[in-house]
Amino acid sequence: MDISHAAVYPYTQEGNVSEREQMEFDAVIVGAGPCGLSAAIRLMQLGEAAGREMNICLVEKAAEVGGHILSGAVFETTALDELLPNWKQMSPPVTTPVTGDDFYFMSGPDGGIKVPNIFIPGPMHNEGNSIVSLGELCKWLGEHAESMGVNIFPGFPASDVIIEEGKVVGVITGDMGVAADGSHKPGFEPGYELRAPLTIFAEGCRGSLGKQLESQFNLRAHGGDPQHYGIGIKEIWEVDPAKHEAGKVVHSFGWPLDSHTEGGGFLYHAKDNLVYCGFIIALNYSNPNLNPYKEFQRWKHNPKISQYLTGGKRISYGARAVNKGGIQSLPQLAFPGGLLAGCEAGFLNGAKIKGSHTAMKTGMLAAESLFETLQKDGPFNTGVDYLNRIKTSWVYDELWRARNYAPLLHKFGTVIAAPLIWIDQTVFRGKLPFTLNNPSPDYAALTDISNAKPIDYPMPDGKLSFDLLSSVYLSSTNHEEDQPVHLQLADASIPLEQNLPKFGEPATRYCPAGVYEIVEEGGEQKFKINAQNCVHCKTCDIKDPAQNINWICPEGGGGPNYSGM
Ligand SMILES: Cc1cc2nc3c(=O)[nH]c(=O)nc-3n(C[C@H](O)[C@H](O)[C@H](O)COP(=O)(O)OP(=O)(O)OC[C@H]3O[C@@H](n4cnc5c(N)ncnc54)[C@H](O)[C@@H]3O)c2cc1C
Numbered sequence: 390m391d392i393s394h395a396a397v398y399p400y401t402q403e404g405n406v407s408e409r410e411q412m413e414f415d416a417v418i419v420g421a422g423p424c425g426l427s428a429a430i431r432l433m434q435l436g437e438a439a440g441r442e443m444n445i446c447l448v449e450k451a452a453e454v455g456g457h458i459l460s461g462a463v464f465e466t467t468a469l470d471e472l473l474p475n476w477k478q479m480s481p482p483v484t485t486p487v488t489g490d491d492f493y494f495m496s497g498p499d500g501g502i503k504v505p506n507i508f509i510p511g512p513m514h515n516e517g518n519s520i521v522s523l524g525e526l527c528k529w530l531g532e533h534a535e536s537m538g539v540n541i542f543p544g545f546p547a548s549d550v551i552i553e554e555g556k557v558v559g560v561i562t563g564d565m566g567v568a569a570d571g572s573h574k575p576g577f578e579p580g581y582e583l584r585a586p587l588t589i590f591a592e593g594c595r596g597s598l599g600k601q602l603e604s605q606f607n608l609r610a611h612g613g614d615p616q617h618y619g620i621g622i623k624e625i626w627e628v629d630p631a632k633h634e635a636g637k638v639v640h641s642f643g644w645p646l647d648s649h650t651e652g653g654g655f656l657y658h659a660k661d662n663l664v665y666c667g668f669i670i671a672l673n674y675s676n677p678n679l680n681p682y683k684e685f686q687r688w689k690h691n692p693k694i695s696q697y698l699t700g701g702k703r704i705s706y707g708a709r710a711v712n713k714g715g716i717q718s719l720p721q722l723a724f725p726g727g728l729l730a731g732c733e734a735g736f737l738n739g740a741k742i743k744g745s746h747t748a749m750k751t752g753m754l755a756a757e758s759l760f761e762t763l764q765k766d767g768p769f770n771t772g773v774d775y776l777n778r779i780k781t782s783w784v785y786d787e788l789w790r791a792r793n794y795a796p797l798l799h800k801f802g803t804v805i806a807a808p809l810i811w812i813d814q815t816v817f818r819g820k821l822p823f824t825l826n827n828p829s830p831d832y833a834a835l836t837d838i839s840n841a842k843p844i845d846y847p848m849p850d851g852k853l854s855f856d857l858l859s860s861v862y863l864s865s866t867n868h869e870e871d872q873p874v875h876l877q878l879a880d881a882s883i884p885l886e887q888n889l890p891k892f893g894e895p896a897t898r899y900c901p902a903g904v905y906e907i908v909e910e911g912g913e914q915k916f917k918i919n920a921q922n923c924v925h926c927k928t929c930d931i932k933d934p935a936q937n938i939n940w941i942c943p944e945g946g947g948g949p950n951y952s953g954m
């Protein structure tokens with residue numbers, strides 16, 4: 390039998406594959422985000438309806454379901470309505486309906502102009518939606534999935550794919566107890582082989598296994614645009630009750646970004662005097678001096694934002710990449726033995742800045758195709774079935790209508806694109822008779838630092854803005870120190886010999902956790918990787934101009950420990 394692994398991990402260097410315990414399931418699902426959890430629940434529902442007992446395994450790299458989830462989030466309940474029609478009677482953490490949308494064009498550091506409601510593109514209106522913590526929602530979905538009998542394994546990252554005779558037959562969970570030099574520490578435990586006829590990959594944006602599967606199965610052979618991304622940085626604040634307006638949604642564009650750098654801020658008034666505020670910057674920015682973390686910090690000083698935060702207390706911090714390529718950037722969604730769903734594939738609706746509902750729905754559709762496959766006695770083309778289900782669903786219609794949103798921003802810059810987007814989305818409802826493309830990958834966008842404009846960031850004041858390390862502290866990030874570095878460099882010389890002279894090594898600025906540093910040791914410059922600080926946002930894997938950094942799963946349970954993100 391031909392057994393190959395999609396990736397060779399340092400974890401498995403000493404591991405003997407034949408010693409691994411094997412477990413067989415009807416389906417394996419990777420990732421307990423809204424997508425993976427919805428897939429699991431849907432599978433159990435289908436099994437129950439057909440009188441078939443289902444044995445489902447869902448692995449999650451965070452120590453607890455929700456612990457690595459970071460989102461805005463304004464939540465559209467469309468998919469939840471379909472998945473659990475009686476969800477309102479199930480004490481869901483969806484308790485803060487949106488009461489109003491404020492949209493600002495920030496003209497500078499001292500103020501902004503409120504965009505009249507009529508000029509806000511249709512998909513950005515949030516009536517009927519709710520402000521949620523997606524982490525809490527996932528926790529709740531996880532409890533429901535477990536009550537239906539799904540085997541959820543938190544703290545078990547899927548670190549490798551098992552491929553036999555050209556077909557995915559499951560995943561291997563990460564070994565526990567491997568030292569930094571690859572040797573086995575006392576208490577070493579090899580990962581498990583989790584096997585199933587079909588695996589649903591739902592790792593979210595820039596999944597580490599998804600990235601390997603893309604190249605292993607050539608999932609972009611059909612052409613299309615490369616995936617495009619943004620980095621989202623978020624904080625949770627407890628604010629003065631007098632300044633809190635539960636349900637209020639605030640978005641901004643413009644300052645502090647120049648008109649050629651796409652992005653903007655959000656501030657959502659959630660329950661219990663909490664405010665979720667954050668900033669998303671498209672990772673096709675060109676100025677290597679840009680520091681997404683510092684852009685976010687200075688944005689909070691604009692009076693349109695500081696009016697809510699002043700006097701409040703920051704209680705949490707985190708960051709996560711987000712897809713923005715839309716329908717033009719979808720890879721092939723199926724391959725022998727596996728399906729991609731949710732943000733793993735890139736199903737985020739950029740015009741709405743929402744991907745939770747589409748992640749849930751595509752997880753459900755993947756589950757339906759998977760179940761259909763299990764039920765068939767003869768040959769059945771799961772891939773064609775899944776694609777048909779996607780193409781006839783509301784997800785496809787939404788993404789198709791939103792397809793020109795991101796390319797318009799990319800082509801014309803925020804200020805000129807804004808009215809064009811309004812015409813496209815509000816007047817034509819996304820049905821303009823052409824499709825724009827963005828064929829250049831984000832990592833190739835940086836200009837040489839010698840031609841780039843320096844950016845002078847203000848010092849943090851410790852009240853509204855903060856230094857990076859105190860922020861990372863609030864993410865409760867923790868990794869076992871003595872383990873192989875999970876940020877692998879294909880060529881260790883590139884940071885200092887190529888990236889530093891050409892781009893001033895941008896990793897020292899784009900990483901929102903201060904993982905990468907250039908330090909002097911013994912009179913020599915060294916590229917230092919503080920892997921224990923990593924919040925698993927995946928930005929380095931996306932933005933490194935030489936595509937030299939490969940993010941792989943660290944030991945199970947490591948990473949941020951978000952609560953209520
Ligand atoms: C700053 C920001 C703001 C956003 N705002 C909104 C919003 O307001 N509304 C909205 O609808 N959407 C919003 N989104 C998008 C939304 O969060 C995503 O579309 C959604 O979370 C995607 O769900 P998913 O299940 O596909 O992936 P994720 O939510 O990313 O979940 C993936 C899960 O898989 C786990 N995982 C990953 N790799 C592995 C592995 N190898 N083994 C085991 N487990 C693994 C992760 O730990 C995680 O728990 C926002 C995103 C960001 C970053």
Ligand code: SF4
Pocket residue numbers: 876899900901902903904922923924925926927928929930940
């Ligand atoms: S090391 Fe990479 S994945 Fe980790 S926080 Fe920094 S940019 Fe994000």
